[in-house]
Amino acid sequence: MDFLNALVALSNFVLVPGIAYGSQLALGALGVTLIYGILRFSNFAHGDTMAFGAMVAVLVTWWMQGIGIGLGPLPTALLALPFAILGCMALLLVTDRLVYRFYREQKAKPVILVIVSMGVMFIMNGLVRFIIGPDDQRFSDGERFIISARDFKEMTGLDEGLTIKTTQGITVIVAVIAVALLFWFLNKTRTGKSMRAYSDNEDLALLSGINPERVVMYTWLIVAALATTAGVLYGLDKSFKPFVYFQLLLPIFASAIVGGLGSPLGAIAGGFIIAFSEVTITYAWKKVLEYIGAEPSGLVQLLSTDYKFAVSFVILLIVLLFRPTGLFRGKSV
Amino acid sequence: MKKLLTATAATALMASTAFAAEEVKIGIILGFTGPIESLTPSMADGAELAIQEVSDSGMLLDGATVTPVRADSTCIDAGAATAAAERLITSDGVSGIVGADCSGVTGAILSNVAVPNGVVMISPSATSPALSDAEDNGLFFRTAPSDARQGAVITEILMDQDIKEVAVTYTNNDYGKGLADSFQQAFEAAGGTVTISAAHEDGKADYSAEIGALASAGGDRLVVAGYVDQGGSGIVRAALDSGAFDTFHFPDGMISEKLLENFGSEIDGSSGAHPSPSEELSTAYADLVDGRFDSSSPFTPESYDAAALILLAMQAAGSTDSSDYKTKVMDVANAPGEKISVGELAKGLEILKNGGEIDYEGATGVELIGPGEAAGNYREINFEDGEDKTARYR
Numbered sequence: 001m002d003f004l005n006a007l008v009a010l011s012n013f014v015l016v017p018g019i020a021y022g023s024q025l026a027l028g029a030l031g032v033t034l035i036y037g038i039l040r041f042s043n044f045a046h047g048d049t050m051a052f053g054a055m056v057a058v059l060v061t062w063w064m065q066g067i068g069i070g071l072g073p074l075p076t077a078l079l080a081l082p083f084a085i086l087g088c089m090a091l092l093l094v095t096d097r098l099v100y101r102f103y104r105e106q107k108a109k110p111v112i113l114v115i116v117s118m119g120v121m122f123i124m125n126g127l128v129r130f131i132i133g134p135d136d137q138r139f140s141d142g143e144r145f146i147i148s149a150r151d152f153k154e155m156t157g158l159d160e161g162l163t164i165k166t167t168q169g170i171t172v173i174v175a176v177i178a179v180a181l182l183f184w185f186l187n188k189t190r191t192g193k194s195m196r197a198y199s200d201n202e203d204l205a206l207l208s209g210i211n212p213e214r215v216v217m218y219t220w221l222i223v224a225a226l227a228t229t230a231g232v233l234y235g236l237d238k239s240f241k242p243f244v245y246f247q248l249l250l251p252i253f254a255s256a257i258v259g260g261l262g263s264p265l266g267a268i269a270g271g272f273i274i275a276f277s278e279v280t281i282t283y284a285w286k287k288v289l290e291y292i293g294a295e296p297s298g299l300v301q302l303l304s305t306d307y308k309f310a311v312s313f314v315i316l317l318i319v320l321l322f323r324p325t326g327l328f329r330g331k332s333v
Numbered sequence: 334m335k336k337l338l339t340a341t342a343a344t345a346l347m348a349s350t351a352f353a354a355e356e357v358k359i360g361i362i363l364g365f366t367g368p369i370e371s372l373t374p375s376m377a378d379g380a381e382l383a384i385q386e387v388s389d390s391g392m393l394l395d396g397a398t399v400t401p402v403r404a405d406s407t408c409i410d411a412g413a414a415t416a417a418a419e420r421l422i423t424s425d426g427v428s429g430i431v432g433a434d435c436s437g438v439t440g441a442i443l444s445n446v447a448v449p450n451g452v453v454m455i456s457p458s459a460t461s462p463a464l465s466d467a468e469d470n471g472l473f474f475r476t477a478p479s480d481a482r483q484g485a486v487i488t489e490i491l492m493d494q495d496i497k498e499v500a501v502t503y504t505n506n507d508y509g510k511g512l513a514d515s516f517q518q519a520f521e522a523a524g525g526t527v528t529i530s531a532a533h534e535d536g537k538a539d540y541s542a543e544i545g546a547l548a549s550a551g552g553d554r555l556v557v558a559g560y561v562d563q564g565g566s567g568i569v570r571a572a573l574d575s576g577a578f579d580t581f582h583f584p585d586g587m588i589s590e591k592l593l594e595n596f597g598s599e600i601d602g603s604s605g606a607h608p609s610p611s612e613e614l615s616t617a618y619a620d621l622v623d624g625r626f627d628s629s630s631p632f633t634p635e636s637y638d639a640a641a642l643i644l645l646a647m648q649a650a651g652s653t654d655s656s657d658y659k660t661k662v663m664d665v666a667n668a669p670g671e672k673i674s675v676g677e678l679a680k681g682l683e684i685l686k687n688g689g690e691i692d693y694e695g696a697t698g699v700e701l702i703g704p705g706e707a708a709g710n711y712r713e714i715n716f717e718d719g720e721d722k723t724a725r726y727r
Contacts, residue, residue: 012575013545021539149576161576238538239567282542284529284549299529299550305542306505306532 001158006291008160012149018279019272020168020237023175026271027230028248029255030182030264031223037199037262038219039100041113046227046252048124051245052091053228054235055132057084061139073143075167077236078174084232088224095120096220104216121246128242137240142166167237178229179268182222186264191218199262247309251278254312258319260326269327278311357399357653359384359640360421362432362442364408368504368535368563371591373434376457377403378626379633379696380431383640383678390679392686393648401640406433409506409535411441418446428653429643430454431636436461436507443473453655453662455642457635460585460608461511465704471659476635476642476699477608478709480508484515486711486727487556487582488523490604498526499582500552502543502568504559505532512558512584528552535563540571548577554603556582561589566596573599580604588631588714588721598719607631609712610697611726614675618696621676634675634696635707641678641695642666648685666701668692 028050035043043049060080070076099120103113145151146169149161186192191214198205198215206212231245238244255274259266284301303311319326361380363373381401388399402425404417414433421427430452433439439459447454448470456464456475465479491499501517503509509532517527529550533543547555555578559565565587572578573596583592583605592600608631609615615634622628643658645665650658665681670690673681681691693699700708713724 009549013541013548013577017541017545144574153576163575165574234538241536241538243536244538279542279545282546284546287549287551299546301546301549304531305546306534308542 002291002293004156005158005160006288008152008156008158008162009291010288012160012162014276014279014283016162016164016168018276020165020171021279022272022275023171024230024234024237024271025248025251025255025275026268027175027178027226027233028252029259029267029271030179031226031230032252032256033259033261033264033267034219034223034226036256038195039113039216041110041117042253042261043223044114044117044249045095045121045124046223047245047247047249048121048128048242049088049092049224049227050231050234050248051128051242052124052231053084053088053224054231054240054245055128055242056087057081057228057232058132058137058139058235058240060084061141065141071142073166075140075142075170075236077139077232078170081229081232085225085228088228089221091124092220092224093217096216125242125246132242134242139240140167140236165237167233171233171237174229174233178226182226182264185222191215195219250309251275251312254316257316258326260328263326263328266326266328273327274312274315277315278308281311282308355395355397357393357397357644357647358402358425358427359399359643360402360404360418360425360427360430360432361636361640362404362406362414362418362421362430363434363636364438365403365405367406367408367410367435368560369408369434369586371562371589372631375626375628375630375633376434376636377401379622379628379636380457380640382622382625383637383644386676386678387641387644387682390682392679392682393644394651394653397653399644402427404432406435406438406442408435408438411438414438415441415445418442422446422450422452427452428647429655429658431639431643432456434458434632436464436511440464440467440507443467443469447472451655453643453646453659455639455662457639458585458632459508461507462515463507463511465706469704471705472655474639474642474662474701474705476638476695476697476707477632478707480512481515482709483512483584483606483608483711484517484519486606486709486713487516487584488519488525489727490606490713491520491525491554491582492523494604496553497524498528498552499554499556500528500547500550500578501530501556501558502533502547503530504564504586505534508586509558513556516556516558533559533564533568535560537564537567540564540567541575543568544571544575544577547572548575552578554578554580554582556584557587558584559586561587561591561595566592569596569600582606583714585631590627590630593719593721600716601718603716604724605714605716605721606711606727607714608635608697608707608709609726610634610710614694614696614698618675621696637675638693638695638697638699642693642699645673645678645681645685645691645693648682663701663705665691665693666699 057080060083061077146164149163152162194210255270259270281302282305284299286299384399384401406414436459460480462479462481503513581603585607588607619628646658646661649661670692673691673693675696711727714721715724
């Protein structure tokens, strides 16, 4: 019984939030890693791309709620997601046409593109705040819980409750579908194969007749879909606030780099590694340990929760020092 | 052209000197943007109500008019607050300041602007115990009690409900830390246990890690010393969602319409308390406000009193110069003298004009103690059926 209590307490405060957060980071990191692999620069505007996509989803959701379209127990935002992806695709294609294409034609160095992407980041940041404002926005609706703590306690008779929010369930399911689609696309379709070829060796790909502009366009389209999905899921699960997406940039980059930049599998692994490190290192283990028999005197908390972001920084540094290409042998930074 | 310029300058000069004799400006510096932005409009309205009352009476210093000037303290950005206060004094030429609201920016304005310029400052809501010992040259007062007092009040409330073990989370700034520390001290002295006292940062999207730590430490109730428009609500939401805590205690920064709007009946069984005058004074204040703004919003009666005290002290000293009237603030606020309640500012001004003494009671039962801070009455609240019910006054 005590062991079950320990397991439930651990699931409630570590496993469930960790898995949901990890999926959100993984989707974000996939976008970063694709841009790095194919367009060959670190896209600092990624966090704000997510914010823009999520913002379109919020606006469409409000409109749908206004005219009474809904999904019953599921959040309306899922219906708004395709529209948001289209909006985000339009934004990224316009940005590419206006900004990045110029630098591509100049054959600009990656470091210049990084600086350019920072400029794009500030513009997108301003755009989002200008349209929807800097405040918290609520757009989740439908059933809040798959299992609520109170129901779980009544059902099982345990002392500890387990909560699984609808948004957490949806996050994991949508993330799995998105990742499966992405891998199918990259491995099975002609366009996907040409993207991988372009990523592996640009000159050889050009010689075999691959149209680089087409590859670039498809990359942006996929990145828009991934970023919007990640942004909407994060906003649904937590809350939508433009500045928060900017702060997400650090853990997302940490995930992509830890996994190995340019490696999609690495991005997913990295997302979960970062998410679980953040949650487990700042978790106070006292209660779980008490249930399994130990009697700790303190809280058994390695780091105060204030240092949550520092954790991803430290992991990032360690990986860069000892294995610069990341766990899955991506490209070195 | 030159002549014209000189002429205009001369007229402007004359106009301004003529004006200065009968116009008194009072600065109101509150966080109109930032973490308590849903509270500050009513607070400013409260202060302006007192200013209006004095101005309309025509009794202040031979019929001076009083004009309020608002400025934004942002509640959290000391640099912006200091610049705004500087502007109030140097450019608007205010003779006294009502404000600031949050403890951190209040301390910054006090040491960087009010003391160097020698301007009296009365805060309606800065409650950090640290401000009691701040270097102020006798210029700083507050109509809100120090959190050392609030810590004792929370302890009494929880002890009366037989709650001996609590977890505490506080917003990571002067207000939160001060309140959490003073509460912990009082609670442990009374025989209670604080299982954990953990900070939370405002403006995050996700507080599940913080709640994980708090839940692990455990406790019968969670004391949330935060802001309702910021992390405080996020913490409560995460605690309810994960089933970590069902009941809370809400200090003054959390009590607002917004809290009920956000959580409704989910927080039934929780307690709360915020500085508030006795029933009769709050009814009198509500009558005076007459529905023009929300008179039960926290710190609006304190704001009324802060503005009233400045003006009454000016009248007692017969001067709008801070160095003249700063010594009179304590005199008009405390006994001896005739009691002056809310809405009776004209009467008070007249007594002072005739050389009499007053004991200003105002909207909150003002009684300044120690270095010039309110002794403090608190309204204890119980949350039932999605409403906040006044339990009693302490």
